[in-house]
Amino acid sequence: MSKAVLTTGSISTHLLKLTLPALVGILCTFSFTIVDTYFISLLGQNELAAISYSTPMIDIIIGVAIGIGIAISSIGARMFGSGDFENIKTFIFHAFLFCLFLSLIITIFGILNIDTIFKGLGAAGNTLVExxxxxxxxFLGVFPLFMIFVCSNALRANGKAKGPAKIQIYMAILNLVLDPIFIFSLNLGIMGAAIAGLISRFAGLFILIRILIKEDMITFDYQNHMKGFLLSWNKIIKMSVPACLANMIGPLATFWITYLLSIVSQFAVAGFGVATKIQMIAVIPMFALSGSIGPIIGQNFSAKKWDRSFLTLKMSSIFSIFWGVFISLLLLVLGPYLSRVFSDNLKVTEVSDSYMYIVPVSYIGWGIIMMVCANFNSLGKPIRSTLISLFRMLILFIPLSYFMFNLYSFKGVFISFNISTLFVAGVAYFWAYKDYKGYGS
Structure with a gap:
């Protein structure tokens, strides 16, 4: 097992080396939903609406997976940064057990309550059946999803990002091949897309576990490693719960938007679903960068190199501003053309086009919020990230969106997203800046 490698050398070089593989990995992760949406859209408008309704629930569970991954990355990076190499194998094994326990609860609860949840969102008829x-x-794929984030972030915590990226590429390709086979050739429809994703995730998980074993970062010595698992779970819970809540707030806001749009029509929900799939691609660089700064900030902070930690946050925030400006201009031009890849229904494209014209401006602030939250998570202060997300979504966005919806329909909801995101970005960065000043950076 190699030692901490991020406490010396160029910050920009470390960012590049960690972000590029993460960029590929996240693109492949998001490709599951994008590929599924494309093939499912060929089935019809009911199926397209169904996947759009399903997206917030999927995003919530992915948010939990990301939160667990953040905990593994933060705790692991600080263990590597402080030279605590011996206990990392036991800790990762305990994380496996934690994911098994949690995924069983989520899977059972989810399967038993599918109809209740989505009826509450306004789904009905054939759409609800789909x-x-x-x-x-x-829901059967929750366990491999959680475990993929654990394995990948454990490797990234030690500066090893290429392995997880390669595996996610293989998973994406496998899903792309299997999707049309299960959806069309085997005539399983929308269920076929879920089966293809399930097989792909289990295949990727198997390879990632082999990489961890090869890197000597885990052993399955049950007799010795079962000791102290409750202590490890306590660490994971303390770090992951605030991070999970922060990650879930966005999807919960998407639930809220879906509910408002369902008042307009199910075509509006489908249009929103199309727009958010395009958005996934647009914000991937910011997701990749926010995931990459964690190990750098965590290792340097543990080594008391606070100036390097703050420089990492500053550089990533500047990138977010430039990327937000670039992508908002790009989607202003290309957004309507991209929307029509998924649907040419005028009621659907009216909503997706409006989203592309209005919301991308907020990416400038969204990226900064991502970086600040990743920074606080890496410093072992996840509650601050949660407070930022709560303030943005629950205190500002939801009340404002309800008011604006009654005035301007779905366009008012999109404008509200911009206002709340840009305002909170400025507040969040100032908070992080003052925090580092306290350490002398």
Whole structure:
């Protein structure tokens, strides 16, 4: 097992080396939903609406997975940074057990409550049937999803990002191949997309576990490693719960938007679903960068090199501003053309086009919020990230969106997202800046 490698050398070089593989990995992770949406859109408008309704639930569970991954990355990076190499194998094994326990609870609860959840969102008729067919299989993949984030972030915590990126490429390719086979050739429809994703994730997990064993970062010595697992779980819970809550707030806001748009029509929900799939691609660099700064900030902070930690945050925030400006201009031009890849229904494209014209401006602030939250998580202060997300979504966005929806329909909701995101970005960065000043950076 190699030692900490991020406490010396160029910050920009470390960012590049960690972000590029993460960029590929996240693109491949998001490709599951994008590829599924494309093939499912060929089935019809009910199926497209079904996957759009399903997206917030999927995003919430992915948010939990990301939160667990953040905990593994933060705790692991600080263990590497302080030279605590011996206990990392036991800790990762305990994380495996934690994911098994949590995924069983989520899977059972989810399968038993599919219809209740989505009826509450406004889904009905054939759309609800298609949602049930998709989600009943998708919930079976919660365990491999959680474990992929654990394995990948454990490797990234030690500066090893290429392995997870390669595996995610293989998973994405496998899903791309299997999707049309299960959806069309085997005539399984929307359920076939869920089956293809399930197989792909289990295949990727198997390879990632082999990499961890090869890197000597885990052993399955049950007799010795079962000791102290409750202590490890306590560390994971303390770090991951605030991070999970922060990650879930966005999808919960998407639930809220979906509910408002369902008042307009199910075509509006489908249009929103199309727009958010395009958005996934647009914000991937910011997700990749926010995931990459964690190990750098964590290792340097543990080594008391606070100036390097703050420089990492500053550089990533500057990139977020430039990327937000660039992508908002790009989507202003290309957004409507991209929307029509998924649907040419005028009621659907009216909503997706409006989203592309309005919301991308907020990416400038969204990226900064991502970086600041990743920074606080890496410093072992996840509650601050949660407070930022709560303030943005629950205190500002939801009340403002309800007011604006009654005035301007779905366009008012999108404008509200911009206002709340840009305002909170400035507040969050100032908070992080003052925090580092306290350490003398």
């Amino acid at each position: 949602i049930h067919n998709f989600m009943i299989v998708w």
